[in-house]
Amino acid sequence: MDLKVASGDRVVLMDSDGRKIAVVVAPGARRVGGLGVLDPSPLVGAAFGSTATVGNRRFTVLRPSLLDLLETLERRAQIILPKDACHILLGCDISAGKTVVEGGAGSGAMTTALAWAVRPGGRVITCDVRPDSLRQARHNVERAGLAEVCSFREADVTAPGGIPERDIDAVVLDIPEPWRALDGAWEALRPCGHLACYTPTANQAEQSVRALRGRRFIGVRTVEVLEREMAVVEKGIRPSFEMLGHSGYLTFARKVLETL
Numbered sequence: 001m002d003l004k005v006a007s008g009d010r011v012v013l014m015d016s017d018g019r020k021i022a023v024v025v026a027p028g029a030r031r032v033g034g035l036g037v038l039d040p041s042p043l044v045g046a047a048f049g050s051t052a053t054v055g056n057r058r059f060t061v062l063r064p065s066l067l068d069l070l071e072t073l074e075r076r077a078q079i080i081l082p083k084d085a086c087h088i089l090l091g092c093d094i095s096a097g098k099t100v101v102e103g104g105a106g107s108g109a110m111t112t113a114l115a116w117a118v119r120p121g122g123r124v125i126t127c128d129v130r131p132d133s134l135r136q137a138r139h140n141v142e143r144a145g146l147a148e149v150c151s152f153r154e155a156d157v158t159a160p161g162g163i164p165e166r167d168i169d170a171v172v173l174d175i176p177e178p179w180r181a182l183d184g185a186w187e188a189l190r191p192c193g194h195l196a197c198y199t200p201t202a203n204q205a206e207q208s209v210r211a212l213r214g215r216r217f218i219g220v221r222t223v224e225v226l227e228r229e230m231a232v233v234e235k236g237i238r239p240s241f242e243m244l245g246h247s248g249y250l251t252f253a254r255k256v257l258e259t260l
């Protein structure tokens with residue numbers, strides 16, 4: 001892994017308050033969110049982990065981690081947050097070489113996490129009914145340098161034939177009515193393949209669980225992930241005042257050929 005920034009690299013600039021700005025280090029002046037118009041090419045040759053002045057401000061130059069990419073993503077629709085995305089990666093056993101179908105590309109946050117995890121050798125096929133969502137997802141995935149892992153398809157995953165793939169390792173659904181996509185997901189998954197539904201409301205989670213229990217899926221469970229950051233200050237440690245109250249419920253299941 002190169003220790004210095006090369007032309008074309010994606011870097012994350014972190015300021016002294018921990019705020020992050022993602023930049024592609026290519027020649028030419030352009031608008032960079034949070035920095036204004038500038039030419040980032042003087043960063044070429046900077047050591048990752050060193051500090052640099054960009055647009056009159058001091059930053060630490062970082063090689064982007066998955067968390068950096070998710071935290072600096074350009075979003076339109078509600079995205080799956082890092083705390084939930086990493087749970088989905090674990091719950092669906094997503095790892096290098098796996099093939100995943102995603103229903104609801106949205107802004108491409110979950111697509112980015114999936115694409116990051118299936119490299120090398122894996123594939124993510126993400127579907128959305130909205131061309132503008134697919135454009136946004138593609139933009140973010142390209143920005144993360146993960147485009148070669150992903151395919152983007154305009155499709156309704158709840159429609160008959162909406163998921164034509166077979167022997168898929170995992171299906172991840174973030175759509176309003178995931179229960180309507182379960183027959184297609186079952187057909188697409190390999191035996192023992194994993195399913196995850198992300199639903200903002202408990203009613204949606206309940207409907208998903210009921211539908212899964214009526215089909216050949218096992219290990220059906222729903223979790224909510226609560227993450228509480230700690231403020232570590234001179235006089236002590238206390239929970240951050242900015243805890244995110246709620247994002248969504250995660251429902252997991254595995255395809256089987258027969259149930260007991």
Ligand SMILES: C[S@@+](CC[C@H](N)C(=O)[O-])C[C@H]1O[C@@H](n2cnc3c(N)ncnc32)[C@H](O)[C@@H]1O
Binds near residue numbers: 077079108175
């Ligand atoms: C909340 S967004 C997904 C956000 C995404 N998970 C992320 O992390 O950026 C939901 C997306 O599902 C899409 N959608 C809704 N119903 C769908 C369906 N039946 N098939 C495919 N996509 C669908 C919407 O157009 C929208 O872009």
